[in-house]
Amino acid sequence: MLSLKTIATQIKTWFPAPIVYAHCDGPCGVYDPAAARIAAEAVLSMTKKILELQPPDGGDPKAMAAYENTITRYVQIKEEQAQLAKKELLVLWTDYFKPVHLEQFPDLHTQFWNVAKLCSACKVEVSLQHANELMDAIEEIQKMFWATKNRMDVPWYKAS
Amino acid sequence: MSQIRNSTFLDVLLWLLRQRQRFRVEGVSMLPLLLSGEEVLVDRRAYRRSLPAIKDLVVIRTPDQPNLWLIKRVISTRQDGACFVQGDNLFQSTDSRVFGWVEPPLILGRVTSRFL
Numbered sequence: 001m002l003s004l005k006t007i008a009t010q011i012k013t014w015f016p017a018p019i020v021y022a023h024c025d026g027p028c029g030v031y032d033p034a035a036a037r038i039a040a041e042a043v044l045s046m047t048k049k050i051l052e053l054q055p056p057d058g059g060d061p062k063a064m065a066a067y068e069n070t071i072t073r074y075v076q077i078k079e080e081q082a083q084l085a086k087k088e089l090l091v092l093w094t095d096y097f098k099p100v101h102l103e104q105f106p107d108l109h110t111q112f113w114n115v116a117k118l119c120s121a122c123k124v125e126v127s128l129q130h131a132n133e134l135m136d137a138i139e140e141i142q143k144m145f146w147a148t149k150n151r152m153d154v155p156w157y158k159a160s
Numbered sequence: 161m162s163q164i165r166n167s168t169f170l171d172v173l174l175w176l177l178r179q180r181q182r183f184r185v186e187g188v189s190m191l192p193l194l195l196s197g198e199e200v201l202v203d204r205r206a207y208r209r210s211l212p213a214i215k216d217l218v219v220i221r222t223p224d225q226p227n228l229w230l231i232k233r234v235i236s237t238r239q240d241g242a243c244f245v246q247g248d249n250l251f252q253s254t255d256s257r258v259f260g261w262v263e264p265p266l267i268l269g270r271v272t273s274r275f276l
Binding site: 004005007008011012016017018019020021022023024098099100 | 181182183184185186187188189190191194196199200202219223224225226228229230231232247249252253254255275276
């Protein structure tokens with residue numbers, strides 16, 4: 001004879017119940033635009049270093065190899081950190097910000113779209129202008145973020 | 161910490177008669193009482209004649225996330241039927257400590273038992 005347990009399992013599989021969340025944001029509600037800011041600072045720093053690095057004179061293969069090695073490392077870090085900045089921003093956008101915040105900041109979606117595009121631009125290009133714009137855009141996101149928590153005491157600061 | 165009983169034949173019958181609604185729990189805020197993946201039955205008519213009581217398990221919505229059903233425990237009640245709710249797992253729960261009192265229209269019903 002079919003046990004009640006078997007029937008229950010079948011019911012649960014065939015007719016999935018709506019979900020009720022034993023909810024914990026985040027999982028602990030810890031969000032901070034600082035994560036994106038640190039990544040963007042690395043992008044800015046690498047952009048500066050790439051632009052400043054001088055190729056070696058003459059045809060010294062060792063010097064050329066050292067130059068290419070260094071520039072490759074700068075480029076690689078810039079790519080990674082630009083991608084990381086974008087990921088951190090998208091987490092804030094999709095997980096932290098809620099419809100109620102949209103009422104408070106009607107251009108929230110535009111701001112996040114623009115800042116995500118700046119991350120892409122910084123990844124693709126070597127642009128000091130875009131790297132600085134990215135920092136400015138993240139500063140605006142930080143202001144918006146802390147305003148939603150009624151925290152006006154959080155300063156904008158940079159590690160570098 | 162209060163327990164939650166398993167469903168009886170009567171509970172299943174009430175569910176079949178649409179007097180109870182099934183929900184699947186997801187998340188950790190009701191540990192150790194409810195594991196993620198367990199199902200519960202909810203009486204949506206529970207608070208038509210009486211107010212929520214302290215220690216009741218309730219399914220609610222919150223003003224800031226109107227698309228989510230949450231399961232929490234009633235910690236305190238007001239005369240007008242609003243509840244202050246918390247998860248049993250206090251260290252991993254987003255609840256009235258964050259979103260404040262839950263007004264009566266946002267309270268769906270009372271959890272009556274586990275579903276099988």
